[in-house]
Amino acid sequence: MSVVVKIPTQLRAVAGGEAEAQIDGATVREVLDGLFERHQELRVRIADDDGSLRRFVNVYVAGEDIRFLDGLATPVADGAELTILPAVAGG
């Protein structure tokens, strides 16, 4: 299954300048691992040593925060959009 990963501007420099990447995977974890394999520098930027995402990283599948789904185990459908964004607040 192929997923479109949307890469935030702050990370594009270490993703070959790409704004999007087509990655295969059945879960968020598999997709992110695929992305990290393609762009190794990305891993240290947004993931902790234990493989979990840093606390200021938000990941969305079809617009929904994966923390409301199954986290990294959230399944992704073929053609789904996975968005990585920095956590920012305001009000």
Place this chain on the structure above:
Amino acid sequence: MAVSHLQCKECKAEYPLEALYVCERCFGPLEVVYDHSRTSRDLGELRRRIQGGPQNIWRYADFLPATAYGRGAPGGPPVPSGGATRLGLPAGCTPLIRADRLAARLGLREVWVKNDAANPTHSFKDRVVSVAVTRARELGFETIACASTGNLANSVAAHGAALGLDSYVFIPADLEEQKVLATGVYGTRLVGVKGNYDDVNRLCTELCAERDWAFVNINLRPYYAEGSKTLAFEIAEQLGWQLPDRCVVPIASGSLFTKIAAGFREWTELGLIDSPTRPLPRMNGAQADGCSPVASAFADGHEVCRPVKPDTIAKSLAIGNPADGPYALELARNTGGSVDAVSDDEIRAGIKLLAETTGIFTETAGGVTTAVLAKLAERGDIDPDERVVLVITGEGLKTLDAVRGSFETTTIEPTLEAFENSVAQTVSV
């Protein structure tokens, strides 16, 4: 000017003072760093500079991140006489009111209300927008924008109008009517997004990468957040260069809560505070039960917040994924404070309590804050001798639904007989 650079709060990487908000190395948030080594150590002179400044937040220009317009900026234009209000709406210098009747009701001795509803668009957001928009203009932006739960919408739209800048305001489509009306009237481009604030925020974070706009609370966020420090500066100045013992502050994203403490800390370190007995006041955060990710994490002893889907009448605090949550938790714990949550009924009671004892009509967020103060007092957390400041961030006229049905009006014919029969008999007149 003392403003130096941007720095990642997590890994301390340094960045220039541009429209940046995220660390490229670790994705942590960026904040403004100051170098006060050239700030005067002559306390008398420093205080006189502040007191001689304009009657708005720019009296604290030495501690704010606007380079070109600040006093003493090398080669920069001077601040015009009569204050720096041409930079936008004159935010700040709101009343700090001693609330003896509220204190008596709660069994406390000294309670002060910082009434930030007395800002140009009736909430504390004018402080942060004033700073963000000033910096946005310095950086050459011609369009300002925001993701808002309402109060920020009002302020961005009004600042756009005041400064002749284009503005785009994104709000949850189901926002209170009063806040929608008080935004659209300024002629902004108002966009209602089907979803909650966190959906609006996500959309705007994506848009921020696509448009060359100054989103005040996204790419201008490091500057924007600094505006909240002026609440601390004013409280300290109004108390005669002293710190309160405790502050009760609402928490949505956690930015206001942490920046008030940052303001107190900055002044204590510079020696502007008279003989502080402790480095910071006890900081108590206030949330609504229907959106309490920070209060829940505090109660559970967690260091990070689990996001929630908001469901509360306190819509201005309805941020389910608070980015400054971890810092708010740390601050509450380090100062011996807490983060508490109250129910919608307690919020309504809080609005009424503040109104009936102080004459101040606050919005639902202020109801949350007042209700948390009442809860702390009831729980015995507050020493009766403490000097407590209650930070009221917004105006009751913006959330009228919260008080609808909370009292009765007697309607009578315009005759003395009708008055005697229907009013005088039920009330001792």
